[in-house]
Amino acid sequence: MADTITLSVSRYRPEQESEPIFQDYEVPFHKDWAILDALNYVKDELDGSLSFRWSCRMGVCGSCGMMVNGQPTLTCAAFLSSYLPGPIRIEALRFFPIVRDLVVDITDFMTKLKKVKPWLVRDEEKPLSEGEYLQSPEQLDNYKQYSMCINCLLCYSACPVIGLEPNFIGPAAIALAQRYNMDSRDQGAAERLSILSQDDGMWQCTFVGECTEVCPKGVDPAGAIQRYKLTGATDWLKSVLLPWGSK
Amino acid sequence: MSDRVHYTPYHPKWYRRKMSVWWWLEQWRYTKFVLRELTSIPVAWFVLLTLWQVRALVEGEAAYQRTLLWLGSPALIILNIFLFGGVLFHAFTWFNLAPKAMVVRVAGKRVPDIVIVAQNYAVWIAVSAFVIWIWMKVS
Amino acid sequence: MLKRLTPLLWFLFSAGGTVAALVFPAHMFVTTIAVPMGWLDAPSYASLLDLVRHPLTRLYLFVIISLPLVHGAHRLRYMLYDVLKLKHLTAPIVAVCYGTAVVGSAAAAYFLLNLP
Numbered sequence: 001m002a003d004t005i006t007l008s009v010s011r012y013r014p015e016q017e018s019e020p021i022f023q024d025y026e027v028p029f030h031k032d033w034a035i036l037d038a039l040n041y042v043k044d045e046l047d048g049s050l051s052f053r054w055s056c057r058m059g060v061c062g063s064c065g066m067m068v069n070g071q072p073t074l075t076c077a078a079f080l081s082s083y084l085p086g087p088i089r090i091e092a093l094r095f096f097p098i099v100r101d102l103v104v105d106i107t108d109f110m111t112k113l114k115k116v117k118p119w120l121v122r123d124e125e126k127p128l129s130e131g132e133y134l135q136s137p138e139q140l141d142n143y144k145q146y147s148m149c150i151n152c153l154l155c156y157s158a159c160p161v162i163g164l165e166p167n168f169i170g171p172a173a174i175a176l177a178q179r180y181n182m183d184s185r186d187q188g189a190a191e192r193l194s195i196l197s198q199d200d201g202m203w204q205c206t207f208v209g210e211c212t213e214v215c216p217k218g219v220d221p222a223g224a225i226q227r228y229k230l231t232g233a234t235d236w237l238k239s240v241l242l243p244w245g246s247k
Numbered sequence: 248m249s250d251r252v253h254y255t256p257y258h259p260k261w262y263r264r265k266m267s268v269w270w271w272l273e274q275w276r277y278t279k280f281v282l283r284e285l286t287s288i289p290v291a292w293f294v295l296l297t298l299w300q301v302r303a304l305v306e307g308e309a310a311y312q313r314t315l316l317w318l319g320s321p322a323l324i325i326l327n328i329f330l331f332g333g334v335l336f337h338a339f340t341w342f343n344l345a346p347k348a349m350v351v352r353v354a355g356k357r358v359p360d361i362v363i364v365a366q367n368y369a370v371w372i373a374v375s376a377f378v379i380w381i382w383m384k385v386s
Numbered sequence: 387m388l389k390r391l392t393p394l395l396w397f398l399f400s401a402g403g404t405v406a407a408l409v410f411p412a413h414m415f416v417t418t419i420a421v422p423m424g425w426l427d428a429p430s431y432a433s434l435l436d437l438v439r440h441p442l443t444r445l446y447l448f449v450i451i452s453l454p455l456v457h458g459a460h461r462l463r464y465m466l467y468d469v470l471k472l473k474h475l476t477a478p479i480v481a482v483c484y485g486t487a488v489v490g491s492a493a494a495a496y497f498l499l500n501l502p
Contacts, residue, residue, distance in 0.1 A: 014260035070274065097261035105261060141357070160277060163266040164468055203392045206464050207344065208280045226348035229396055236393035268471050281469055287461035290406045293414050294454050298490060300417070301447060301497045304438060308431040319422040327418035334410050341407040348400075375412035382416045385437050386427040 005029045005080055006087035007038055009050065012098050020098065023047075024087065027080075035075040035088065036064055039102075052102035059216060062152030066102055067091040072154035072214045094157040095166070109153060112169045115195060116177040121188025139184040146179035146224055148217040155211035155221050167200040171211035171221035174202055178224040181231075193232060202228050283340045289333030342367040388480060395460055395484075402457025405450055413450075435501065444498045452491035459483035 004026045012020040025046050027038045036054055043050050054064040057076040064075045069089050080088070096104035126133065155171040156162050162170055177196060181189045196202045205225045212222040271277045303314040317323060346363035420426040429437075437443055463483045467473045 012262055014262075019262060094264070095266075097258070097263050099258075099261055105258070160266075160270060160280075160468065163270065164471065165473075197393070199389065203396065206284070206468065207347075208277070209344070210276060210280075213276070220347075223347040223350075226344075227350060229393075230348045233393040233397040233400075237397065240394075271469055281465070284461050284465050287458040287465075290410065290454050291458035291462075293410055293418075294451050294458070294490065296418065297413070297447070298451055298494055298497070301438070301451075301494065304431075304435055305497050305500055305502065307502070311431045311434075315421070315428050318418060324419065324422050327414070327422075331411075331414050331419060334406070334414050337403075338407040338411050341403050345404070371408055371411075374408050378409055378412035379416060381437075382426065382429070385433050386421075386429040 002029045002085060005038070005084065007035075007042065008087045008089045009039075009042070009102070010089075010091040011050070011101055012092070013049075013100060020091070022089075029080055029084075031079075031081050033080045035066075035068060035073075035078045035080060035083075035090065038080055038088075039075060039090070050102075051100045060150055062150035065093050065152045065154050065157070067094055067157065072157035074152060074154070074216050077216060093153060095159075095163045096153070096156070106153060108166070109151070109156065109170065109172070112173045113151075113176065115169065116173050116192055117188055117195070118173075118176045118180060120180065120183065120186050121191060122185075123187050133185040135184055142184070143179045143182035146175045146182070146219055149176055149179070149219045149221075150217055152216065154214045154216065158210035158214040160208055160210070161204055161206060165200070165204055168204040169196065169200050169202070171205075171225065172219075174205075174228060175219050175221040175224040178228055181228075193235060196228065197232055202232065205229070283336070286333045286337035286340070289330040290337055292330050293334060338371065342371065395456070398453060398456040399460040400457075402453035402455070402460075406454040406457060409450055410454070438498075439501055444501075448491075448494055448498055451494040452487070455487040455490045456484070459487040 007025045007027055008022050009025060010020045011017070011023045025042045027041050027046075030037075034057070036057055039050070039052055040054075043052075052064070052066070052075075054076065055061040056063070059074055059077045062074075065072060066075050067073070067090070068075065068078055069083065072093060075090075090102065092098045092102045093104050096106060096108070099105050149172055151172060153172065159168075159171055161168050174196060177192045180186045181192055202225055205222075207222060207226060209222045212220045215221065267273070271281045300311075300314055303310040318327075343364055345367060346360045349363070351358040351363065416426060421428050438447065460483070463479055466475075466479050472479060
């Protein structure tokens with residue numbers, strides 16, 4: 001087994017560089033280390049100036065997403081042993097503006113997420129005295145997969161449409177819209193459909209399918225989007241062929 | 248944050264990488280996607296061939312025989328074998344992806360994708376067999 | 387205006403893709419490989435014309451020509467946007483792609499209605 005492994009890390013310090021450069025670090029190889037552990041070793045022992053985001057280190061917070069050898073990956077879930085003999089190329093998440101080193105700005109995504117109203121929309125709230133909204137396990141099953149999204153944005157880095165059309169609302173936002181559309185307690189499906197039928201909505205998607213491939217939580221945003229297209233198309237046909245029907 | 252169309256505030260020090268026009272060659276998965284989409288060309292080719300044959304039928308026996316001769320030329324057979332591969336690739340990728348758009352639930356449980364895919368192929372085989380049978384009856 | 391038709395275009399694209407996937411392999415195999423290679427006899431003009439004259443066959447042929455044309459037009463349009471980055475040429479691309487589909491379908495209808 002190797003003693004050490006090389007990380008080739010993309011550095012970007014706006015005060016020093018006009019574009020990212022690579023800097024190599026040799027870190028000890030441990031077979032139970034994730035890439036995140038190696039990055040923390042770099043920061044603690046080799047170069048304290050390296051900036052990157054991380055938090056839970058167990059794949060539920062969505063903070064540590066980076067490009068590892070060109071693939072969007074959660075660095076807490078990727079192990080050094082999978083990348084032997086190295087070197088491992090680590091860069092900031094693609095298609096987002098780089099603030100510094102491995103840190104990107106995600107304001108874009110936050111604005112897009114807000115657009116789809118990712119909360120329960122009700123025509124009328126039930127008064128407290130009437131108790132909770134009841135939901136059976138089957139009803140939960142309808143949307144549970146889409147609720148697993150941790151907003152890690154790996155899907156945005158995998159989607160070529162996001163690279164070509166930065167205003168595209170994107171896989172996670174649409175999957176989260178579906179999470180609420182399919183929730184039996186929600187009444188906002190019509191509202192979301194009209195928002196996502198607009199220019200930068202779901203119709204920009206060309207079903208590349210990479211978003212589903214890289215999703216660490218199995219959300220399958222590509223499937224969510226195709227289902228939504230079918231809903232949108234059926235809805236459109238119904239409104240044209242049966243205009244007297246109410247929504 | 249205001250709700251303007253311009254999402255990310257412009258920040259002169261943030262680095263934005265440009266997407267090359269050759270983006271689809273940088274990774275095999277992207278190339279596979281483009282190849283899949285390009286199968287629309289063999290599909291369109293076969294549509295035009297069919298249209299051409301119908302036109303020959305309208306023009307008469309002589310035109311029909313000429314079309315058969317043209318289709319029998321070695322260059323065209325080779326071209327068509329290659330484009331037939333494209334049409335097959337379209338069919339396979341289509342059947343494998345189509346179930347994503349429809350989630351079928353039976354007795355409360357979601358039918359696994361592979362069952363839908365298998366059904367697609369079963370229908371495809373049945374339809375193809377029927378088409379070939381009709382052709383054999385007519386020749 | 388095109389934007390309001392997007393759901394319809396996607397629907398036709400899906401229908402066309404399904405039709406092409408289901409029947410094109412068999413048709414193409416017979417007419418472009420099996421018959422030219424002599425594995426199957428070519429139908430005589432008379433018997434083929436007889437089959438095609440039937441109203442159901444005419445309808446079938448119209449469907450397998452027009453829908454896959456829309457499918458191809460739609461896919462090609464998005465390929466030109468994404469692969470060749472020609473989004474700024476939306477108007478001519480849309481005109482040429484869907485225009486070809488419309489012309490092809492019209493030609494199919496014309497021929498199928500004017501069989502001898």
